[in-house]
Amino acid sequence: xxxxxxxxxLYAGLACALLSxxxxxxxxxxDAIASDPARLGWMVGSPPPPERQVRFDDGSYFRxxxxxxxxxxxxxxxxxxxxxxxxxAPAPLERAxxxxxxxxxxLPLGSEQPMTWADSLLANYTDGILVLHKGRVVYERYFGVLxxxxxxxAMSITKTFTGTLAALLVAEGTLDPQRKVADYVPELARSxxxxxxxxxxxxxxxxxxxxxxxxxxxxxVWAHAAAGNPLxxxxxxxxxxxxxxFLQTVxxxxxxxxxxxxxxxxxxxxxWIIARVSGRSVAQLLSERVWSRLGAxxxxxxxVDASGTPFAGGGMNAGLRDLAxxxxxxxxxxxxxxxxxxxxxxxxxxxxxxxxxxxxxxxxDLLQGWSYRNxxxxxxxxxxxxxxxxVYGQALYIDPAAEMVIARFASHPVAANAASDPTSLxxxxxxxxHLMSR
Amino acid sequence: xxxxxxxxxLYAGLACALLSxxxxxxxxxxDAIASDPARLGWMVGSPPPPERQVRFDDGSYFRxxxxxxxxxxxxxxxxxxxxxxxxxAPAPLERAxxxxxxxxxxLPLGSEQPMTWADSLLANYTDGILVLHKGRVVYERYFGVLxxxxxxxAMSITKTFTGTLAALLVAEGTLDPQRKVADYVPELARSxxxxxxxxxxxxxxxxxxxxxxxxxxxxxVWAHAAAGNPLxxxxxxxxxxxxxxFLQTVxxxxxxxxxxxxxxxxxxxxxWIIARVSGRSVAQLLSERVWSRLGAxxxxxxxVDASGTPFAGGGMNAGLRDLAxxxxxxxxxxxxxxxxxxxxxxxxxxxxxxxxxxxxxxxxDLLQGWSYRNxxxxxxxxxxxxxxxxVYGQALYIDPAAEMVIARFASHPVAANAASDPTSLxxxxxxxxHLMSR
Numbered sequence: 001x002x003x004x005x006x007x008x009x010l011y012a013g014l015a016c017a018l019l020s021x022x023x024x025x026x027x028x029x030x031d032a033i034a035s036d037p038a039r040l041g042w043m044v045g046s047p048p049p050p051e052r053q054v055r056f057d058d059g060s061y062f063r064x065x066x067x068x069x070x071x072x073x074x075x076x077x078x079x080x081x082x083x084x085x086x087x088x089a090p091a092p093l094e095r096a097x098x099x100x101x102x103x104x105x106x107l108p109l110g111s112e113q114p115m116t117w118a119d120s121l122l123a124n125y126t127d128g129i130l131v132l133h134k135g136r137v138v139y140e141r142y143f144g145v146l147x148x149x150x151x152x153x154a155m156s157i158t159k160t161f162t163g164t165l166a167a168l169l170v171a172e173g174t175l176d177p178q179r180k181v182a183d184y185v186p187e188l189a190r191s192x193x194x195x196x197x198x199x200x201x202x203x204x205x206x207x208x209x210x211x212x213x214x215x216x217x218x219x220x221v222w223a224h225a226a227a228g229n230p231l232x233x234x235x236x237x238x239x240x241x242x243x244x245x246f247l248q249t250v251x252x253x254x255x256x257x258x259x260x261x262x263x264x265x266x267x268x269x270x271x272w273i274i275a276r277v278s279g280r281s282v283a284q285l286l287s288e289r290v291w292s293r294l295g296a297x298x299x300x301x302x303x304v305d306a307s308g309t310p311f312a313g314g315g316m317n318a319g320l321r322d323l324a325x326x327x328x329x330x331x332x333x334x335x336x337x338x339x340x341x342x343x344x345x346x347x348x349x350x351x352x353x354x355x356x357x358x359x360x361x362x363x364x365d366l367l368q369g370w371s372y373r374n375x376x377x378x379x380x381x382x383x384x385x386x387x388x389x390x391v392y393g394q395a396l397y398i399d400p401a402a403e404m405v406i407a408r409f410a411s412h413p414v415a416a417n418a419a420s421d422p423t424s425l426x427x428x429x430x431x432x433x434h435l436m437s438r
Numbered sequence: 439x440x441x442x443x444x445x446x447x448l449y450a451g452l453a454c455a456l457l458s459x460x461x462x463x464x465x466x467x468x469d470a471i472a473s474d475p476a477r478l479g480w481m482v483g484s485p486p487p488p489e490r491q492v493r494f495d496d497g498s499y500f501r502x503x504x505x506x507x508x509x510x511x512x513x514x515x516x517x518x519x520x521x522x523x524x525x526x527a528p529a530p531l532e533r534a535x536x537x538x539x540x541x542x543x544x545l546p547l548g549s550e551q552p553m554t555w556a557d558s559l560l561a562n563y564t565d566g567i568l569v570l571h572k573g574r575v576v577y578e579r580y581f582g583v584l585x586x587x588x589x590x591x592a593m594s595i596t597k598t599f600t601g602t603l604a605a606l607l608v609a610e611g612t613l614d615p616q617r618k619v620a621d622y623v624p625e626l627a628r629s630x631x632x633x634x635x636x637x638x639x640x641x642x643x644x645x646x647x648x649x650x651x652x653x654x655x656x657x658x659v660w661a662h663a664a665a666g667n668p669l670x671x672x673x674x675x676x677x678x679x680x681x682x683x684f685l686q687t688v689x690x691x692x693x694x695x696x697x698x699x700x701x702x703x704x705x706x707x708x709x710w711i712i713a714r715v716s717g718r719s720v721a722q723l724l725s726e727r728v729w730s731r732l733g734a735x736x737x738x739x740x741x742v743d744a745s746g747t748p749f750a751g752g753g754m755n756a757g758l759r760d761l762a763x764x765x766x767x768x769x770x771x772x773x774x775x776x777x778x779x780x781x782x783x784x785x786x787x788x789x790x791x792x793x794x795x796x797x798x799x800x801x802x803d804l805l806q807g808w809s810y811r812n813x814x815x816x817x818x819x820x821x822x823x824x825x826x827x828x829v830y831g832q833a834l835y836i837d838p839a840a841e842m843v844i845a846r847f848a849s850h851p852v853a854a855n856a857a858s859d860p861t862s863l864x865x866x867x868x869x870x871x872h873l874m875s876r
Contacts, residue, residue, distance in 0.1 A: 046713035047682050047745050056517070057670040057744050076742055079494070081514050084587045087735045087759075089527035149522045231669060232495035244485050275484035297525045299737060304514055306495050307485050321525075 029413040032122040035065035037144040037411075042069035068411040071153045071392065072127065072146045074317055075301060079230050081283045081310055083291050083300035085322075091295025091337060093321060096136040106430035109366060109422035117431065123423040124393050125412040127152060128320040132328055132405040133435050142320075144411075151298065151317040152409035155390025158302070158316035159267040161326075163375025164342065165285055166202050166270050167350070171343040175277050177202065184273045187244070192252035193269050200256050201266050201273070202374055203354045207254035210263040214415070220250070224265065228305040242307045243268050259361035260354070260372050264313040267375060271312025283310045293341045294329050296322040314390070320407055327396045327405035346374070351386055351400070353378035366421045383432055393420035402432035467851040470560040473503035475582040475849075480507035506849040509591045509830065510565065510584045512755055513739060517668050519721045519748055521729050521738035523760075529733020529775060531759060534574040544868035547804060547860035555869065561861040562831050563850040565590060566758040570766050570843040571873050580758075582849075589736065589755040590847035593828025596740070596754035597705040599764075601813025602780065603723055604640050604708050605788070609781040613715050615640065622711045625682070630690035631707050638694050639704050639711070640812055641792045645692035648701040652853070658688070662703065666743040680745045681706050697799035698792070698810050702751040705813060709750025721748045731779045732767050734760040752828070758845055765834045765843035784812070789824055789838070791816035804859045821870055831858035840870035 029035070042054050054066045056077040061070040070077065102118035121129060127146040131139035146152055169175035175184075177199035182189035184198070192208040193201065200206045211219035226239055227246035240246040247269050254261075271282045278285050283302050291300055300322065303315035329335070330350075334342030353371035364370070371378045379385040383401035388394075393410030406428055412420050467473070480492050492504045494515040499508040508515065540556035559567060565584040569577040584590055607613035613622075615637035620627035622636070630646040631639065638644045649657035664677055665684035678684040685707050692699075709720045716723050721740050729738055738760065741753035767773070768788075772780030791809035802808070809816045817823045821839035826832075831848030844866055850858050 043746050046710060046719070047680060047747060053745055055744055056668065075513070075739075076517050076519050076746055078517055079514050080518070082589070087528065087587055090525065149525055151520070230494065242485060272484060281484070301513075306493055307491055308481050308514055309485060 030065060032125045032143070035068055035125070035413070037065065037069040037072075039144075040065065040069075042066060042145070043073075064413045067392075067413075068125070068127070069145055071409070071411045072144070072150050074153050074303065075151075078303050080301040080315075080317075081281070081304050081308070082287075083283050083302060083316070083318075084287045085296035085299050086287075086292035090297035091325070093132070093325070094136045096133075096138055097140070098138045101131070101139045101431065101434075104427075104430055104434055106426045109426055111422065115423060115427075117427055120423045120427045124420045125410050126393070127409045127411055129406065129408045130320050130324045131431065132324055134403045135328055135332075137324075138435070140320075146320070146409060148319070148321060149298070151301065151319055153390075153394070154316045154318055154323065154409075155314050155392060155394045156264070156267075157323070157388040157390040157394050157396055158312065158314045159264070159375040160388035160396070161286055161290070161316060162267050162270050162274065162282055162312045163202055164346065164350075165274055165282065165289065166198070167346045167374040168289060168342055169274065169277055170198075171346050171349075175273070181269065181273065184276050185269075187248055188269065188272070191248050192250045193247065196256045198270075198273060201270050203260070203358075204262055204266045204372055204375070205257050205260055205354075205358055206263070206266055207252055207256045207258070207261075208263055208265060209251045209253035210265045212262075212264065221264070223249070224268075228309075228311060230304065230306045232306075242305045243309050243311065244272060244307075247272065258358070260359045261362060262372075267313035268311070270375075271310065274312075275309075281308075281310055282312045290326070290329075290341060291322075293339060294322075294325045294336045296325060298322055320409055323396055323409075324405055324407035327398050327407055331398050331400060331403070331405055350374050350376045350378065351384055353380055353386075356380060364418075366418055366425070381429070383429075385428075385432070389417055391415040391417065393417065393424065395420075395424065397428050399428070399432045402436050404432050404435055406431070468503060470563045470581070473506055473563070473851075475503065475507040475510075477582075478503065478507075480504060480583070481511075502851045505830075505851075506563070506565070507583055509847070509849045510582070510588050512591050512741065513589075516741050518739040518753075518755075519719070519742050519746070520725075521721050521740060521754070521756075522725045523734035523737050524725075524730035528735035529763070531570070531763070532574045534571075534576055535578070536576045539569070539577045539869065539872075542865075542868055542872055544864045547864055549860065553861060553865075555865055558861045558865045562858045563848050564831070565847045565849055567844065567846045568758050568762045569869065570762055572841045573766055573770075575762075576873070578758075584758070584847060586757070586759060587736070589739065589757055591828075591832070592754045592756055592761065592847075593752050593830060593832045594702070594705075595761070595826040595828045595832050595834055596750065596752045597702070597813040598826035598834070599724055599728070599754060600705050600708050600712065600720055600750045601640055602784065602788075603712055603720065603727065604636070605784040605812040606727060606780055607712065607715055608636075609784050609787075613711070619707065619711065622714050623707075625686055626707065626710070629686050630688045631685065634694045636708075636711060639708050641796075642698055642700055642704045642810055642813070643695050643792075643796055644699070644701070644704055645690055645694045645696070646699075646701055646703060647689045647691035648703045650700075650702065659702070661687070662706075666747075666749060668742065668744045670744075680743045681747050681749065682710060682745075685710065696796070698797045699800060700810075705751035706749070708813075709748065712750075713747075719746075719748055720750045728764070728767075728779060729760075731777060732760075732763045732774045734763060736760055758847055761834055761847075762843055762845035765836050765845055769836050769838060769841070769843055788812050788814045788816065789822055791818055791824075794818060802856075804856055804863070819867070823866075823870070827855055829853040829855065831855065831862065833858075833862065835866050837866070837870045840874050842870050842873055844869070 104117040105114040128142045182194040196206045212221045213219045298319040300318035302310040333344045334347045354373040356371045359371045377387045383399045385399040388396040393412040395408040397406040542555040543552040566580045620632040634644045650659045651657045736757040738756035740748040771782045772785045792811040794809045797809045821837045823837040826834040831850040833846040835844040
């Protein structure tokens with residue numbers, strides 16, 4: 001019998017890492033093949049045998065390796081809101097598949113042993129990866145239980161959509177980045193967010209107390225997850241009962257505007273600001289302004305709390321090809337099919353990035369020289385690459401110089417991307433060089 | 439404060455009527471305009487004001503008039519499984535809108551006062567209605583919060599999809615309707631289903647004890663709902679924990695094969711048989727064999743229990759146009775775009791119907807002369823009309839002689855279709871006559 005899961009940890013939300021560590025340091029994670037969710041047969045059978053069930057009510061859905069099934073099936077586990085693609089025909093993605101990519105080699109970060117592109121996909125537990133070059137599909141692979149017609153948790157790539165929507169509202173003049181959060185959401189006046197500017201929230205330079213240390217049961221991330229949990233609250237529960245109620249409890253830590261601190265709560269606060277300004281939820285606005293205008297072939301979806309608020313910090317799920325379509329839209333200066341969906345000024349602003357000095361204070365060893373702008377990660381490398389990132393290895397990587405977009409879904413046993421970056425970031429750079437050379 | 443909802447009633451599943459009666463007989467339901475969910479502003483705001491929230495955890499989602507919002511938003515309230523339309527372009531529905539339909543008059547059943555078509559839509563709380571004539575859209579209207587890009591609970595129309603899938607497997611020879619249920623699902627051997635034939639399940643002539651009297655807290659429908667409830671079971675709960683476990687507890691009442699008895703549990707048992715025979719859940723099979731082959735413009739979805747089993751008796755949700763596309767497919771002998779999606783023999787078998795004598799024993803005053811075959815309602819009227827029906831007024835009406843298909847979603851305050859039939863069935867017949875006359 002697994003130990004019972006405390007309520008506040010039961011529904012942790014899609015962005016959370018969820019204690020998926022190995023049983024002991026001496027017991028390594030099973031590799032990508034041994035943990036392949038199709039091979040393990042999760043949820044196969046009518047009913048699936050008990051030891052092959054992935055359930056919400058016993059917390060098994062977020063244990064590794066079950067998580068490898070869950071990330072492609074979140075809607076079966078929790079309530080969600082649709083992000084409609086609209087009703088028109090999808091915009092076909094032209095295909096020009098290449099056979100020379102699997103054998104491409106690169107040096108993983110911190111290693112002197114070359115690795116092939118094909119091997120990297122196993123090394124970092126890839127569920128699906130698609131590469132566009134000059135807008136055409138040059139590479140597309142699926143593993144485990146993800147298929148082209150499936151949707152996968154985007155985790156913190158959700159934040160990037162939230163940040164892009166905010167930047168769009170700024171460009172249109174309906175949201176003033178210099179105003180205080182409390183001007184838009186008076187309910188947040190007494191929280192740490194109240195006197196932060198919208199810009200500080202968008203770039204995560206707020207000084208707020210929000211620990212995402214999943215090993216610490218008192219970390220704020222658990223209170224956030226409990227608040228967002230759509231289940232009826234247990235008797236005696238005294239905490240916040242929605243994402244919005246949680247945000248009102250966030251306390252200050254440090255000062256605003258002095259350093260980049262990656263805190264999921266900023267994205268949820270930004271979602272609230274967007275909802276207040278636009279009169280629409282993040283999901284509705286995303287559908288109207290972006291998802292229905294990029295030729296998507298599938299609806300996306302997002303998890304919600306008990307009062308119907310989408311989890312703007314991590315609840316989105318989408319098809320791999322559609323994530324790539326969004327990347328291609330951004331690579332093309334916000335245009336799709338002759339329409340300016342995202343203002344060029346927004347794309348330029350993201351590409352220019354934010355303060356690299358502020359970013360450096362966060363201490364990401366593997367991301368030196370980067371910055372974080374409008375909830376995008378900006379590499380400031382010579383190619384001007386920028387990306388969206390989510391725990392367990394989710395990535396949308398846009399390399400303007402190489403005219404390349406990479407969309408990747410993954411289910412690495414370690415949440416933090418420091419576990420995935422060594423075998424992915426240099427692979428992306430190597431592929432960019434390769435594509436530019438021919 | 440509303441009274442707390444007993445657990446077994448909290449998550450009642452989509453097919454259940456859910457005690458939505460008026461506070462007293464002296465207090466009639468608000469009419470369609472007064473109860474319009476858009477006008478009432480459910481779930482508008484960030485957050486919506488407490489008195490305008492529709493929640494799962496307090497049971498408000500299934501009270502009238504909140505239910506009028508819920509039926510278009512079930513996925514925001516509970517976990518669901520996708521029914522993919524595939525990734526191709528939808529098949530456009532040609533439009534030939536007519537302006538002469540709203541003024542059409544008919545006599546409601548039991549009334550001598552003519553009613554117009556337009557008025558009937560308000561009288562029976564229509565959320566959306568679409569009429570195809572010779573495959574072209576001649577009428578399409580949406581009310582409240584339903585839109586062309588939304589999905590609506592199909593309620594017991596779900597059963598019709600389940601029954602059609604079973605008939606398809608029968609036609610292909612992979613399911614033998616004369617074999618006993620226990621031959622396919624040994625777990626049901628000791629239940630009332632065990633010695634019924636598959637055919638008896640498909641036509642609901644089994645002798646099983648399954649009360650759908652929602653006013654009786656001991657009715658089996660509540661045990662069914664509690665079993666299918668995806669929430670963690672409360673402490674001390676001793677009942678079945680999934681739809682499949684529930685089905686094993688169903689006891690006999692009367693004899694098999696002697697009369698039609700409308701019992702939701704038959705559809706769930708049939709879903710289990712289908713899953714066992716095909717190796718796929720009803721949702722997966724429906725996507726592969728039907729939904730991805732009729733030119734649908736939206737994915738459909740279906741609610742699931744905690745072990746991931748779809749609610750084959752009532753959990754499906756779909757777009758109105760796609761429901762109409764399915765009707766058109768059936769009108770065309772199972773063909774769409776030159777492909778035989780459903781065998782012609784299946785359509786013929788449904789149209790021929792089942793025993794009208796068996797049906798008469800169920801005592802439906804308004805449906806005299808009808809029968810029930812493969813989970814379709816067959817009118818045996820001169821036009822050979824047959825239909826799918828769900829509580830609160832859901833309908834898919836196919837009139838071969840008039841070359842007419844009507845898809846309708848509704849949220850009538852009264853679950854039983856006897857409340858909707860007087861203002862809908864004669865309207866459909868009148869429209870058929872009208873379309874045939876020109």
